[in-house]
Amino acid sequence: MRLLDLLHRDPEPRPWAEGEKIPWDDPDFSRRMLKEHLSQRHDAASRRTPLIKKHVAWIHEHLLGGQPSRVLDLGCGPGLYSARLATLGHACRGIDFAPASIEYAVKHAPEACSYTLGDLRTTDFGSGYGLAMLIFGEFNVFKPADARLILRKAFEALDPGGKLLLEVSTIDALYESGNQPATWYTAKNELFADAPHLCLMESFWDDEQHVATERYYIVDLTSGEVTRYASSSQAYEREEFVAMGRQAGFREVTFYPSLTGSASTPDGMIVIVMQK
Numbered sequence: 169m170r171l172l173d174l175l176h177r178d179p180e181p182r183p184w185a186e187g188e189k190i191p192w193d194d195p196d197f198s199r200r201m202l203k204e205h206l207s208q209r210h211d212a213a214s215r216r217t218p219l220i221k222k223h224v225a226w227i228h229e230h231l232l233g234g235q236p237s238r239v240l241d242l243g244c245g246p247g248l249y250s251a252r253l254a255t256l257g258h259a260c261r262g263i264d265f266a267p268a269s270i271e272y273a274v275k276h277a278p279e280a281c282s283y284t285l286g287d288l289r290t291t292d293f294g295s296g297y298g299l300a301m302l303i304f305g306e307f308n309v310f311k312p313a314d315a316r317l318i319l320r321k322a323f324e325a326l327d328p329g330g331k332l333l334l335e336v337s338t339i340d341a342l343y344e345s346g347n348q349p350a351t352w353y354t355a356k357n358e359l360f361a362d363a364p365h366l367c368l369m370e371s372f373w374d375d376e377q378h379v380a381t382e383r384y385y386i387v388d389l390t391s392g393e394v395t396r397y398a399s400s401s402q403a404y405e406r407e408e409f410v411a412m413g414r415q416a417g418f419r420e421v422t423f424y425p426s427l428t429g430s431a432s433t434p435d436g437m438i439v440i441v442m443q444k
Contacts, residue, residue: 169395171387174368183379183402184398187396187399192265193287197359198266200360201268202246202269204359205246205248223303224256227427232299238259238296239261239300240261241262242301242318243302243306245266247283250262254277254278260281261281261283263288263291264283288318293324295327297326298326299330300333301334302332303333303427307334315412316412319332319413326444329443330444332444334439334441339378339404341436342373342401345382354389360384365388367387370383377402378403379400382399383396383398384397418443420443421441421443422443424440424441426438
């Protein structure tokens with residue numbers, strides 16, 4: 169794209185029309201994203217270590233009863249949760265489509281961990297798990313049909329009595345995200361590019377479909393070349409989560425305020441546990 173093309177951009181892009189999500193699977197983007205996952209300066213890509221430890225402790229004690237189990241970590245990133253669960257006696261398998269994250273996870277994997285590079289929509293989950301988990305709002309980024317597919321695949325991968333742990337963005341949080349004012353920043357090298365660039369950001373809320381879309385234009389400050397990225401997130405009411413879980417075969421759906429089981433967090437997410 170050229171800068172002039174921005175004049176003719178769609179003023180109200182339809183959800184997922186300009187891209188299904190930011191390209192985590194691109195090797196260069198994945199390499200830059202890994203730095204954000206591992207950063208201890210913020211909780212934007214992954215939570216910082218102290219909070220991850222609290223989450224893992226709650227998962228181990230409350231969901232797994234402190235007993236060894238097989239855990240399927242969907243969208244595992246660099247394995248920050250599954251590696252810690254493995255040290256508590258669980259056998260873990262992680263799936264993610266970001267190559268740098270999977271490379272890091274494999275390199276630092278405890279003996280009881282294995283990792284697969286793949287798309288959750290098409291990768292075989294296997295079977296025999298006591299817990300499957302998809303956290304940090306990743307469930308919302310899938311189109312509803314794909315989200316339902318992932319629920320069905322997770323259900324089939326679990327043993328009877330097994331649980332699916334979802335951490336999802338609330339409809340209020342996504343409504344707020346989709347109604348943010350346009351903004352911009354410059355950077356020498358950050359998530360979107362290794363070279364100096366300008367990032368222009370716009371947010372949109374589709375009130376009919378309940379979808380928040382974030383659009384990014386990355387301007388190379390040397391060449392003037394423009395690259396567009398977009399990411400959409402589907403919002404659901406609580407009763408919709410319950411209905412989707414039941415349709416996938418789950419018999420119980422329980423809500424928690426956070427991954428510590430108690431106090432809510434400022435990131436606008438809640439936790440859902442579905443039991444087979």
